[in-house]
Amino acid sequence: MTDTTSPSSASPAPSRYTPAARRLRGAAPPTRSWRDRPLRRITPWLFLLAPIALLITFTYVPVGNMIYYSFTDWDGVSPDRNFTGMENYTQLFTRPELFRVFFVSFYYLAASAVQIVIALYFATVLSFDLRFRNFFKGILFFPYLINGVAIGFVFLYFFQDGGTLDSLLSWFGVGADHAWLGDPESANTSLAGVSVWRFTGLNFVLFLGAIQSIPGELYEAAQLDGASRWQQFRHIIAPGIRPVLSLSVILAISGSLAVFEIPYIMTGGATGTSTFVIQTVKLAFQFNKTGLASACAVVLLLIILVVTWIQRRLVPDDKVDLV
Numbered sequence: 001m002t003d004t005t006s007p008s009s010a011s012p013a014p015s016r017y018t019p020a021a022r023r024l025r026g027a028a029p030p031t032r033s034w035r036d037r038p039l040r041r042i043t044p045w046l047f048l049l050a051p052i053a054l055l056i057t058f059t060y061v062p063v064g065n066m067i068y069y070s071f072t073d074w075d076g077v078s079p080d081r082n083f084t085g086m087e088n089y090t091q092l093f094t095r096p097e098l099f100r101v102f103f104v105s106f107y108y109l110a111a112s113a114v115q116i117v118i119a120l121y122f123a124t125v126l127s128f129d130l131r132f133r134n135f136f137k138g139i140l141f142f143p144y145l146i147n148g149v150a151i152g153f154v155f156l157y158f159f160q161d162g163g164t165l166d167s168l169l170s171w172f173g174v175g176a177d178h179a180w181l182g183d184p185e186s187a188n189t190s191l192a193g194v195s196v197w198r199f200t201g202l203n204f205v206l207f208l209g210a211i212q213s214i215p216g217e218l219y220e221a222a223q224l225d226g227a228s229r230w231q232q233f234r235h236i237i238a239p240g241i242r243p244v245l246s247l248s249v250i251l252a253i254s255g256s257l258a259v260f261e262i263p264y265i266m267t268g269g270a271t272g273t274s275t276f277v278i279q280t281v282k283l284a285f286q287f288n289k290t291g292l293a294s295a296c297a298v299v300l301l302l303i304i305l306v307v308t309w310i311q312r313r314l315v316p317d318d319k320v321d322l323v
Contacts, residue, residue, distance in 0.1 A: 063301075069294035076290035088295035098296070101276050104188060105256045108275075111192035112252030118196070119203035120245075124233055127211040137208070144201035152265030155194045159266070184272030191263050191273060198262070199255070203248050210241035250311055254304045276300055 070088055072081040092098050122140055126133045143151070158164045159180040166178075181187045214236060222232050260277040263269065269278040276296065284293035 066294045066297055069291050070298050072291045074290045075288040076284060077288065081291075084291065088292045089299070091292060092295055092299060098279065101274050101279050102257075104273065104275050105259070107188040107192040108195055108256035108259050109253065111196045112199075112256050115196045115200040116203055116245075116248055116252060119200050119248075120207050123204050123207035123211055124237060127208060127237075128229075137204075140204045141201035143198050144205075146198070148198070148261040149265060151194065151198055152262050155190075155262075156266045159190050181267055181273075182271060187267060187271045187273050191266060194262050194266075195259065202251075206244050206248060207241060210244040211237055214240040246311065250308050253307050253311070257300060257304060 069081070071083055071085060073084050073087075074081040119140075122136070126137055161179060165180065178186070180190050218236050219232060222236060227235070258277050259275045260281070263273045263275055264278050264281075267273045269275070269282065274282075277300070280293045280296040280300070283289045283296065
């Protein structure tokens, strides 16, 4: 008996790539990636919705409103907002009493340089094995933990006539008849000194963390080669903390331009101590010139961005390789 079934009419053999062939061979079905499921694909974006919404609501929307107000004559109260174009910016750059407050920032800029040097020195010294180093770390960082309002009131009594500073100087036979907050030069110098006392701890912690992140093997190798403390600082510590040092410079410049609470509490901006932020607050809430105050805030923001961009171009944040 002959087989009448032709090869063409026979059912094709199951492919080994089909699900049926996989089941016949006992192979496990292919695992699907989590990206194949639409819900799992959008899950990361769902977690980002809340922070993005908060960022837009409390950062970008206020900045956009501030830019819009800077082109109006809004007084901050009435619903009328007349468009004035560049008039607010013209007043800001043509009225000397409005732009003169920028020169006060040089006192705080010099104080920032002093506090960076002091913080870097103590961070370097206390990064080595010294007795009571944890105690000194706490002393240096403690002023930064105190509220700025409390610091303002404490130093207000410290610098007042017949106050703590005059009492200390009288012990050494120094005359105590100087009004420390009475003239612009001594007042700004005193206020800048307060900022050094308060913010040195922040830079100290940043530098100390950067120094301690440097591998200890480098110090051991340097000691075996006979390197001194200065040589270790110059060739190991200074290159290793360069990104943190760059960050501290950016914070110092932006902070010196945006000083507010300490001079506002201690002098209220009197005797030539008014900063750009104090002037902006007074224009907005005391003189009801919200449009002009918004223009001041926009100019301050642009100055900080330009200074930051220049600093990043001059000192790029390259990866440091000490090994």
